[in-house]
Amino acid sequence: MTERVVITGASSGLGQAAAEEVAATGRHVVLACRDADRGAAAADEIRARVPDASLEVLELDLADLASVRAAAKALLAGPPLGALVCNAGVQVVGGIRRSRDGHELTFATNHLGHFLLTRLLLDHLAEAGRIVLVSSGTHYGPRRSMGFPAPHWENPSALADPELSVLDDSPRSGRIRYATSKLANIYTTYELNRRRNGRRITVNAFDPGLMPQTGLARDYPDRFRRLYGRIAPVLVRAVPGVRSVARSAADLSWLVTAGEPGVVSGLYFVGRRPRKTSDESYDRVRALELWEFSERLVSE
DSSP, rough: OEEEEEEETSHHHHHHHHHHHHHTOOOOOEEEESSSHHHHHHHHHHHHTTTTTEEEEOOTTTOOHHHHHHHHHHTSSSSOEEEEEOOOOOOOOOSSBTOOOOOOOOIIIIIIIHHHHHHHGGGGGGEEEEEEOOOOOGGGGGGTTTTOOOOOOOHHHHHHHGGGOOOOOOHHHHHHHHHHHHHHHHHHHHHHHHOOOSSSEEEEEEOOOOOOTSGGGGGGGGHHHEEEHHHHHHHHHHHHTTTHHHHHHHHHHHHSSSSSTTOSSSOETTEEEOOHHHGGGGOHHHHHHHHHHHHHHHHH
């Protein structure tokens, strides 16, 4: 039976490129996308380069918990999953936006939707299956993320509700929310790894590096995006720590498909090497608090 690999946010950028890399290994890839039409177009592009690619498109809006449940129900109807890649993400710098369920959009998309999807699919993961959460070096703070502002951890209720947060609606606060959501991804990785209960699955976080050729800057002003797009190839060639989408996709595919499954777990990979995360990312109290709060938010 062909192994199924689910990749969220696979209609463009890192998700699409990783889907192509994984499909080239002979695995069946589920492109889980908010826009099914864009997902279908991405699948067509992959097939043009990998003619025998086994692909399907699944509609999934991580900012809508009902959509997450519907997508999970569809996946549970099929054979066990070989891997789940939680890749999709947003960075909101144009004020405060909320999800369909009323939660702050960055928290809802980058953390909560993936949290629910993982919870629903966890028992359907095949033995020796893999879960990868795409995080970011922004969780380290500006000294290690090229000036990107550091995360600002708050009580999870304030992360979910902007009215309870000390952050305002400025672009800088939007970037802080993004960095904080990536710290939440690491807390989730470590806490989920502690909850494997002896199952031979792996749970790891992945840092793709700064990839200026992705769509994460889509909420930025048009002028900035045009300039960023022009200088992106130069940054990839000249600046350490900046990576092309193709290189990061190959690394992500490697983490999903290579090596002995079920052995290396609970780590943070930069490229293909495990790295120590920030000191605050090892706070077990925060990780447990986030987990339990998220469980309450997604309970029906």
